[in-house]
Amino acid sequence: MTTAMDVSQHGGTGGRTAVAARARQVVKAYGAGETRVVALDHVDVDMAQGEYTAIMGPSGSGKSTLMHCLAGLDTVTSGQVFLADTELTGLKDKKLTQLRRDRVGFIFQSFNLLPTLDAIENITLPMDIAGRKPDADWLRRIVDTVGLADRLHHRPSELSGGQQQRVAVARALASRPEIIFGDEPTGNLDSRSGAEVLDFLRRSVDELGQTIVMVTHDPVAAAYADRVLYLADGRIVDEMRRPTAELVLDRMKAFDGRGRTS
């Protein structure tokens, strides 16, 4: 088990140099005066290219806020956020929207598929909207990897929850984003369907070189990642490489409800 002593203040990149996303001294505060809440408290973190990172921590520790700030879905109070070499902080709304559309993929807890479109139409929809033509070979590879080849002309209502989420993952991968952010992507799935989706996310890292950052409460889900970052009170307080569900669970038990050493 790792301990708080092992924490890298920079959420290290394991010796890799290419960084897909990074935060530098990021502070995110909501409200003012007595109601001010500091959701992120001077966070420094690097997300290496081709790596799968899980973000864990107690409720309210800042996981979603960190993900939203890294993904350019939310602004920061101070500090800097970069996507590769592009600084997001300070970008105007239009540029940020464009950057999210062209360079970032998202997977949410609710699959967010359009019910009237079939699977393949859902997968290519963001690219259709952006006026970009999907690369046919890439699309075929994704569809093969997700194992949806025989379900492409089914509508979401004709697919299981796990299949629907795999469509959502394929949709996120279709435009070859530099990084995919997942907010509890298996939160709405039973354990078997969840395992299907997690297995696919893992394969997209190993076989397609994807970079993934995923918020989760589930030690089993976190065990699919290359590393787990632990947040408490808006700070990164621990990091674990090569996690297993047991090690993650032990780590959670060893800390109190707020994520600190008990």
Ligand SMILES: Nc1ncnc2c1ncn2[C@@H]1O[C@H](COP(=O)(O)OP(=O)(O)OP(=O)(O)O)[C@@H](O)[C@H]1O
């Ligand atoms: N829009 C907002 N306005 C005010 N406070 C907010 C807002 N969004 C988040 N917060 C606060 O910021 C802190 C971090 O919230 P965040 O949602 O990032 O935590 P989390 O770790 O993702 O929690 P959970 O596991 O419950 O989803 C919490 O104290 C929360 O109440």
